[in-house]
Amino acid sequence: MSVSKILVLKRSLSTSRLMSAAIKNVTVIGGGLMGSGIAQVAAQTGHQVTLYEINQEALKKAKQGIMVSLQRVAKKTHKEQPEKAEMFVHETLDRLKTTLDLEASVKEADLVVEAIVENIEAKHKLFSSLDTIAPEHTIFASNTSSLSIGEIASVTKRKDRFGGLHFFNPVPVMKLLEVSINYLPPLFNHVLVLNLLDVSTNYLPPLFEPVLVMKLPEVIRIPETSDETYKKMMDWGQALGKTTITCKDTPGFVVNRLLVPNLAEAVRMLERGDATARDIDTAMKLGAGHPMGPFELADYVGNDTTKFILDGWHKRFPDNPLFRPIPLLTKLVEEGKLGLKTGEGFYKYNKK
Structure with missing residues (x-):
């Protein structure tokens, strides 16, 4: 085999590996209850996370909320080991940074999760901007609980890299993630949702905005969503320790x-x-x-x-x-x- 052919083969394999790489760098847009919860869980599970907000006051509130939640998680998971609990909090915070600069927040993102107000015009404005500044490989996802993923994605040129990731509140406790799609293969025609709510806890989370207690996130896929994007979203949800289900881009998804x-x-x-x-x-x-x-x-x-x-x-x-x-x-x-x-x-x- 000639040297030129070997170089082409190596370049092809390198590109293939890059495209199939796992999601490592995550940007969360919106530091409210849901956004801060998603950012926390992603950082807890080893991802490099950037949390974006529009003003310093919102970022400060988000960071305070994450700190309180992290300390609660650390106390629960490392009851008799205060040093490990302290290390858990420290290492998680080391993987989480905040910014007011939208362009800087997505420059290295493998995945952008939007968790802003439930307003279609606001989401269109955001994703129109993100589409021009985010790297080509970046996957976009919305955490909407009631709007159409297809309609949100309509303003972008990367519909093949767009989907819905519906978490539940509080994110660090709720273990469900809904992955929504418009086409369901036979495997997904019948979905049983198990462990939606951990009834062994004394805390009953909100219905529409739950992330930490709920064990299941919904993954929403539109017709244009590529198989590779869908798989990455499903794998990422599982990497967060969530139980993922797939559903069509239908009003309210499953839950x-x-x-x-x-x-x-x-x-x-x-x-x-x-x-x-x-x-x-x-x-x-x-x-x-x-x-x-x-x-x-x-x-x-x-x-x-x-x-x-x-x-x-x-x-x-x-x-x-x-x-x-x-x-x-x-x-x-x-x-x-x-x-x-x-x-x-x-x-x-x-x-x-």
């Missing part, structure tokens, strides 16, 4: 697509006078084995969040009766009775 209509129907039952909120909650806890009743969960998540998701789905699918507006829910939100966070929703709470 929220089932849970939001469930909450909505419970509110409609109350609205019709079929039963009281307390009796409906009791029925679902004792009769269906749910850790929380639908009204307890709705108040915990925030009635504005439930309404926001239903309104978005109703706008896109006006003929679907499951998504139609609910007057009682609208009334509560207009009155500022959003649930636990405001002291009153379907129930009243004593503010501390």
